[in-house]
Amino acid sequence: MVIRTVDLRSDTVTKPTDAMRAAMASAEVEDDVLGSDPTAFRLESEIAMIMGKEAALFVPSGTMGNLISVLVHCETRGSEVILGDNSHIHIYENGGISTLGGVHPRTVKNNPDGTMDVDLIEAAIRDPDGELFYPTTRLICLENTQANCGGRCISIEYTDRVGALAKKHGLKLHIDGARIFNAAVALKVPVHRLVQAADSVSVCLSKGLGAPVGSIIVGSKGFITKAKRMRKALGGGMRQIGVLCAAAYVALQENIPKLQEDHRRAKALADGLNQIQGLKIDASTVETNMVFFDIVDASTISVVKLCKILEQHGILMMPVSSSSIRLVLHHQISDSDIQYTLSCVQRGVLQLQAEAYNK
Numbered sequence: 258m259v260i261r262t263v264d265l266r267s268d269t270v271t272k273p274t275d276a277m278r279a280a281m282a283s284a285e286v287e288d289d290v291l292g293s294d295p296t297a298f299r300l301e302s303e304i305a306m307i308m309g310k311e312a313a314l315f316v317p318s319g320t321m322g323n324l325i326s327v328l329v330h331c332e333t334r335g336s337e338v339i340l341g342d343n344s345h346i347h348i349y350e351n352g353g354i355s356t357l358g359g360v361h362p363r364t365v366k367n368n369p370d371g372t373m374d375v376d377l378i379e380a381a382i383r384d385p386d387g388e389l390f391y392p393t394t395r396l397i398c399l400e401n402t403q404a405n406c407g408g409r410c411i412s413i414e415y416t417d418r419v420g421a422l423a424k425k426h427g428l429k430l431h432i433d434g435a436r437i438f439n440a441a442v443a444l445k446v447p448v449h450r451l452v453q454a455a456d457s458v459s460v461c462l463s464k465g466l467g468a469p470v471g472s473i474i475v476g477s478k479g480f481i482t483k484a485k486r487m488r489k490a491l492g493g494g495m496r497q498i499g500v501l502c503a504a505a506y507v508a509l510q511e512n513i514p515k516l517q518e519d520h521r522r523a524k525a526l527a528d529g530l531n532q533i534q535g536l537k538i539d540a541s542t543v544e545t546n547m548v549f550f551d552i553v554d555a556s557t558i559s560v561v562k563l564c565k566i567l568e569q570h571g572i573l574m575m576p577v578s579s580s581s582i583r584l585v586l587h588h589q590i591s592d593s594d595i596q597y598t599l600s601c602v603q604r605g606v607l608q609l610q611a612e613a614y615n616k
């Protein structure tokens with residue numbers, strides 16, 4: 258019998274708190290497609306101000322936030338975007354920028370710290386003199402934190418350098434900031450400064466911030482006007498979204514201060530996993546709320562079997578390969594959940610080692 262649940266698959270799994278549910282129940286709402294939902298307006302104004310941009314727009318998901326942003330920056334078909342080969346936009350968003358927008362992706366290798374070498378980005382920018390043959394580079398995308406690289410933070414200095422490069426070549430800079438607040442908290446910098454060089458940022462409300470649904474994109478007034486049209490074209494214009502924005506507003510107030518604790522617990526989890534014989538993790542790479550750990554001998558400890566054993570104890574994890582597992586912390590994971598997880602992992606590993614030994 259499962260006695261408790263510790264869901265570490267993602268920070269998207271959080272349930273709305275009582276305060277969020279109460280705010281949703283009493284939210285003042287109107288039709289947002291007609292532009293008059295006061296609760297959406299309050300949330301958008303607040304986030305635009307926090308992010309240091311002129312305007313903001315609520316969208317249903319991070320995927321749609323990125324898609325709208327890329328399509329607005331790359332209005333002409335045959336545009337090209339430079340982005341990381343390990344980026345969420347490139348890997349996990351169904352190739353939407355090409356299938357829906359006719360935008361060509363040009364990938365640059367992501368380093369283990371989530372950056373791309375700036376000289377490689379510059380080398381990937383197409384020479385406008387070759388426009389008879391080449392697509393036209395119009396946009397560079399960064400991801401902060403970089404999820405597939407382990408939730409690594411991209412610094413102000415690096416972002417400013419890429420922003421300066423984009424300006425020099427007449428390009429735009431978009432940041433997939435699904436977890437930008439995690440980055441700002443871990444780097445101890447104001448979030449508006451971190452994204453100062455960006456023309457647009459997509460921020461997920463339903464990840465580290467813990468809201469049930471939604472993302473926000475921010476940028477100039479002109480960018481958001483175009484984004485609103487694109488959102489409608491993609492079917493993302495929704496009516497009484499104040500019920501969702503009310504919960505997100507509570508998340509913004511309640512959960513940003515908790516991110517530091519998520520990061521502390523992620524480090525504690527990484528340190529604890531490192532103590533377990535048969536597991537390996539470079540704890541110095543754990544900067545925010547994500548922990549990726551490796552199985553040293555995957556022939557003895559099968560990722561699938563380990564996850565199955567842990568599931569029987571109510572612990573849910575995300576296998577990412579035959580030898581590694583991803584864990585993501587969020588505000589509904591406590592210190593005691595971490596201790597419980599570590600002791601169950603320890604027992605699971607011992608069980609699998611004993612089974613392999615007795616074969």
Ligand SMILES: Cc1ncc(COP(=O)(O)O)c(C=O)c1O
Pocket residue numbers: 317318319320321345346400402404433435436461472
């Ligand atoms: C870095 C990053 N960007 C974008 C997204 C897309 O967000 P959504 O699942 O809301 O579409 C995710 C989702 O996990 C993500 O991790």
